Amino acid sequence: MKTIQNKTMVGVQQRQWKHLFALISGFVAVLGMLVITSWHLGWTTVLQINPSLVPMQYNTALGFLLAGVATLLLAYGKKSWAVGLSYAFGLIGFLTLLEYVLGVSFGIDQFFMEHYITVETSHPGRMAPNTALCFVLTAISLVAAASMRQHSATTAVTSCVIFSLALAAIVGYAGGISEAYGWGHLTSMAIHTSGAFIVLSITLFTWSWTRQRQSIPPWLSSVGGIMGVATTLLIWQAIASSVSSVTSTTILLTGISATALLAVLIEALCRLRAANVHIELEIAERQEIEDMLQRQAEKLTRANEDLEQFAYIASHDLKSPLRAIDNLASWIAQDVGESLPPKSQEHLTLMRSRVGRMEALLGDLLDYARAGRDAGVAQAIDFGELVQDILETINVPAEFQVDFNPVMPTLRARKSALRQVMMNLISNAIKHHDRPDGRVTITATEVSPNDIEIIVRDDGPGISAEFHERAFKPFQTLQSRDEIEGTGMGLAIVKRLIQNEGGSIQLISPAGQGAQFRIRMPKEMPLPEELPGVGSKQV
Incomplete structure (x- = not known):
C-alpha cells in the first residue's frame, strides 16, 4: 500500500x-x-x-x-x-x-x-x-x-x-x-x-x-564547485584586464577560497541530507515492521481466543454425552445387578472407566489450551508454604513419604501456574511409582542472584533415556492405560506453564534410579500486567 x-x-x-x-x-x-x-x-x-x-x-x-x-x-x-x-x-x-x-x-x-x-x-x-x-x-x-x-x-x-x-x-x-x-x-x-x-x-x-532517485544527487557538490570556480575565473579574468596584478591575484585567491568553502558546505549538506534520508527510511521500515508485527500479534491473539473458545465448547459438548453414557452404564449395573455374567460386569466396569478417562482427557485438553493464560498476576510466593498446601490437598498414600524443607526461597511468579506445575509433578511421582512405600524429595535453591532451581526427585522405576523428549509431548504415556489411569497430558501442561513463566524444565533419569525433574525459573518474573502492592509472606 x-x-x-x-x-x-x-x-x-x-x-x-x-x-x-x-x-x-x-x-x-x-x-x-x-x-x-x-x-x-x-x-x-x-x-x-x-x-x-x-x-x-x-x-x-x-x-x-x-x-x-x-x-x-x-x-x-x-x-x-x-x-x-x-x-x-x-x-x-x-x-x-x-x-x-x-x-x-x-x-x-x-x-x-x-x-x-x-x-x-x-x-x-x-x-x-x-x-x-x-x-x-x-x-x-x-x-x-x-x-x-x-x-x-x-x-x-x-x-x-x-x-x-x-x-x-x-x-x-x-x-x-x-x-x-x-x-x-x-x-x-x-x-x-x-x-x-x-x-x-x-x-x-x-x-x-x-x-535523480535521491533527494540530493551525489554529483551536487562537484557541480557546485565547478560553477563557483568558473564564475570566479570569469570575473577575475575580466577584472584582471583593468586593475593591477596584485589586486587581481587577491580577487582570484579570494574567489577560489570562497568556492572551496562553498563546495565543502555543499558536500556536508549532501552527506547530512543523505544520512537524514537513510534514517527516515529506516524509521519508516521499522514502523512498517512494527505495524506488521502488531497486526500479526492481534491476529494471533484472536486465533488463540478462538482456539480456547473452541476447546471450551468442545469439552463442554463432548462431556454431556459422556455423562449420559456413564449414567446409562450405572443404571444397567443397578437394574441387572448380579444377574450379569462376570465377563459382562467386567466390560461394564471397563466402559465406565473409559468414560471417566475421556472426561479427564477433555479436562486436560482444556487446561492445556489455557495453560499460562489468565493465570493471575505475579506475586511473592513462599515455596515451602506452597508445597505444604499442595500436600494437604492431594491424596498422598500413608506409606508414601514426601520430603521437603519447609524453609525454602521466596520467588515472584504466578501462583496458580506454579501450583499446577508442582501438583502435576508430585501426583505423577506418586501415581507412576512401582512401590506403595516410595519417596519423593522436593528441593528449591538459589543458583544465581536471579534464578532459582526446583528439583522434584523420586525413587521409582525411572524413565528410559529414549523416552525423555516424548514424555513432554501431549497424549504420551509410558505405561498401558489399562494399568495406570492417565491422559498423557500432565507433563505437557507442566512444560507449557513453566515456559510461559520464563523458565525451563529438564528430565534426568538414570536407569533404575528414579526420575528427577529440574526446573529453573527467574526469581523475579517481570510482567506488564503485574499489579503493585501485592504483599509477600515471609517464613
Whole structure:
C-alpha cells in the first residue's frame, strides 16, 4: 500500500515539474520569437534594453526559439524532436565559434537578414563567442537530458557552466566591467541574452535534479564547485584586464577560497541530507515492521481466543454425552445387578472407566489450551508454604513419604501456574511409582542472584533415556492405560506453564534410579500486567 502511495506522489510531483518546465521553456521561446519579430519590424527597444548596449543578434534569438521549443518537447516526452532541434541551434553556435577561431565567415551571421544595429559588435549579425559557447553547451545539456538517467550529471555540469558564463555577464553589466560580458574586441553578450541563459540553465539543472532517485544527487557538490570556480575565473579574468596584478591575484585567491568553502558546505549538506534520508527510511521500515508485527500479534491473539473458545465448547459438548453414557452404564449395573455374567460386569466396569478417562482427557485438553493464560498476576510466593498446601490437598498414600524443607526461597511468579506445575509433578511421582512405600524429595535453591532451581526427585522405576523428549509431548504415556489411569497430558501442561513463566524444565533419569525433574525459573518474573502492592509472606 505504501509503495503505491509513494508512486502516486512521485507521479503528481513529476506532472507539476513538467508544467513548470513547459512554462519556462515557453518564456524562452517567446523571447526568441519576440526578438526575431523586432528585427523585422524595427522594434529597437526590444533588441536593445538601452541604446548604448549591445543588441541581441538575430541568430541568438533564433537559438533561443529553438532551445525553448526543444526544452518544451523534452518536458512532454518528445525526445527525438528535442534532440533534433538541439543539434540545429548547437550547430549554429559551433559554426559561430569556428568563425571566431579560424577568422572566416560561413555566411550564417546575416543569412536571414542584414543587421542595422552594430553597437559593441565586431561582426554584424554574429553572436558573441560566449553566447555561441552557451548554445553549444545548451545543446549538449539537452541531448544528455533526453538520454538515459545516468547522464543527468552531464546536464547538471553543462548547465552550471552556462549559468556561470551568464552570471559573469550580469555581474559585468551591474559593475560596469565590460570585459565580463565581452571578450576582448569581439561582439559582447546582450544583457537579456545573459538573463535568458540564466533561466534556461536553471531549468536544465532542475530537470537533471528531478531525474535523480535521491533527494540530493551525489554529483551536487562537484557541480557546485565547478560553477563557483568558473564564475570566479570569469570575473577575475575580466577584472584582471583593468586593475593591477596584485589586486587581481587577491580577487582570484579570494574567489577560489570562497568556492572551496562553498563546495565543502555543499558536500556536508549532501552527506547530512543523505544520512537524514537513510534514517527516515529506516524509521519508516521499522514502523512498517512494527505495524506488521502488531497486526500479526492481534491476529494471533484472536486465533488463540478462538482456539480456547473452541476447546471450551468442545469439552463442554463432548462431556454431556459422556455423562449420559456413564449414567446409562450405572443404571444397567443397578437394574441387572448380579444377574450379569462376570465377563459382562467386567466390560461394564471397563466402559465406565473409559468414560471417566475421556472426561479427564477433555479436562486436560482444556487446561492445556489455557495453560499460562489468565493465570493471575505475579506475586511473592513462599515455596515451602506452597508445597505444604499442595500436600494437604492431594491424596498422598500413608506409606508414601514426601520430603521437603519447609524453609525454602521466596520467588515472584504466578501462583496458580506454579501450583499446577508442582501438583502435576508430585501426583505423577506418586501415581507412576512401582512401590506403595516410595519417596519423593522436593528441593528449591538459589543458583544465581536471579534464578532459582526446583528439583522434584523420586525413587521409582525411572524413565528410559529414549523416552525423555516424548514424555513432554501431549497424549504420551509410558505405561498401558489399562494399568495406570492417565491422559498423557500432565507433563505437557507442566512444560507449557513453566515456559510461559520464563523458565525451563529438564528430565534426568538414570536407569533404575528414579526420575528427577529440574526446573529453573527467574526469581523475579517481570510482567506488564503485574499489579503493585501485592504483599509477600515471609517464613
